[in-house]
Amino acid sequence: MSDFQLDYAVPAADLSEYITLFYYFRADVPVFEDSERADHAQLRFRLSPGGAEYRFPDDSVQTPADFHVIGPTSGPMQVRVMGPVEVFGMGVTAAGWAAMIGSEASSVLNRTIDANGLFGAARLKATATALREASDNAARFAIGEELVRELVREGDEQACHFVRQVDGWLAASLSPEMDDLVAVTGLSRRQVERKCNAMYGSPPKLLARKYRALRAAVALVADGEDVDDVIGRGFYDQSHLIREVKQFTGLTPRQIKAEPGVLQRMTIRQRTALDGQVSPLISGT
Numbered sequence: 157m158s159d160f161q162l163d164y165a166v167p168a169a170d171l172s173e174y175i176t177l178f179y180y181f182r183a184d185v186p187v188f189e190d191s192e193r194a195d196h197a198q199l200r201f202r203l204s205p206g207g208a209e210y211r212f213p214d215d216s217v218q219t220p221a222d223f224h225v226i227g228p229t230s231g232p233m234q235v236r237v238m239g240p241v242e243v244f245g246m247g248v249t250a251a252g253w254a255a256m257i258g259s260e261a262s263s264v265l266n267r268t269i270d271a272n273g274l275f276g277a278a279r280l281k282a283t284a285t286a287l288r289e290a291s292d293n294a295a296r297f298a299i300g301e302e303l304v305r306e307l308v309r310e311g312d313e314q315a316c317h318f319v320r321q322v323d324g325w326l327a328a329s330l331s332p333e334m335d336d337l338v339a340v341t342g343l344s345r346r347q348v349e350r351k352c353n354a355m356y357g358s359p360p361k362l363l364a365r366k367y368r369a370l371r372a373a374v375a376l377v378a379d380g381e382d383v384d385d386v387i388g389r390g391f392y393d394q395s396h397l398i399r400e401v402k403q404f405t406g407l408t409p410r411q412i413k414a415e416p417g418v419l420q421r422m423t424i425r426q427r428t429a430l431d432g433q434v435s436p437l438i439s440g441t
Contacts, residue, residue: 159184162422165297166433167246171304173316174255176247176438177427178300179353180293183241183418190419192233193373194366194404197253197261197357198226199271200245201284206238212266223271223280225257227264228357230366232406235419244287244296246304250322250355252317256307261357275307318351322360327436330371330390332364369404370441372397376413377421378428383409 161182167175167348176196194213202208202222213231218227225248237294240385257274272280283303290296325337337360338345341342349359356363368390375381375389383394386409391397401409405420412420431439 160418160422162426164426164430166430167304168301168373171301172306172434173311173319174249174252175304176249177430177434178297179244180296181241181243181245183237183239185239185241188235188237188239188241190235191234191406192229192418192419193423194229194231196250197228197248197257197264198245199248199256199323200224200226200243201280201287201393202237202241202243203284203288204237204240204242206241208235208237210235210268210298214266216266218266218268221270221272223284223418225269225271225274227267227268227437228261230358230362231266231403233266233426234315234406244300246300249319251311251316251319252304252308254319255311256304260354262353262373265357279303279306297384315355319355322356322363323435323437325360326363326367326370330368332360334360365400366404367437367441369400372401373405373407373412373420374424374428374440375393376409377416377424383413405416430435 161180163180165178167178199249200223207219209217209219211234213229213233248256251262279432283299286299287296290299321340322337325332334345338348341348343351352358352360352363358366372386375386376383383397387394387397391400398408401407401412405412407416407420416424427439427441433439
């Protein structure tokens with residue numbers, strides 16, 4: 157049996173506005189250390205007893221609670237967990253952030269917060285117990301879906317509409333222009349930036365750079381494209397490509413092509429396999 161396991165599940169249709177994917181991760185090692193790329197916000201349950209530590213892009217180090225939320229990340233996050241490791245989690249979309257958490261996402265960019273204070277310790281403890289006792293991942297993912305339905309209850313349609321517009325803008329071009337997003341939303345530039353900061357944790361230009369870099373990383377690993385070919389995905393030259401990919405993944409294009417870490421390799425392989433089942437902003441990054 158492999159020392160590592162990462163399984164994803166596509167959320168039910170009524171939850172797809174709020175959750176990117178559910179996932180279960182296991183590592184049968186004494187200590188697990190690796191790097192995660194820039195990503196959506198996350199809600200995680202650490203089901204194993206060992207402690208964990210996150211080092212964020214600004215070099216701040218935090219020790220997350222067993223049940224915690226990671227705000228949106230703008231760069232690679234270094235992870236260190238005492239093993240053996242067992243984690244259940246889910247990616248939280250910008251609409252999911254608005255519906256379940258509601259605070260200013262930019263205030264927890266590259267930060268982790270205790271989920272007990274957000275959702276109630278008793279509810280999360282009961283969920284964690286059910287997850288530990290579940291017979292398989294199908295049961296775990298069903299438990300996760302029921303939890304999200306409780307937390308979301310009635311989603312904010314206005315927030316969902318704005319997120320659809322922004323996600324569509326990000327997916328439509330390798331280098332989307334701010335003026336196009338302003339035109340689509342009918343809002344002022346300042347309003348668009350404020351709403352993106354509140355729900356995505358970052359302004360539109362940073363989001364565009366983030367997704368361009370993550371798409372490039374996937375093209376290098378999953379599609380087998382050469383570095384020179386990937387420059388044509390919205391980058392000025394090789395130096396620009398190297399700088400951007402490293403900022404959002406922690407690795408240069410040649411490193412990510414030749415020696416991606418366990419998490420990056422498994423994440424890219426598993427998510428690209430979901431092409432056509434989820435948004436291209438998920439399967440393509």
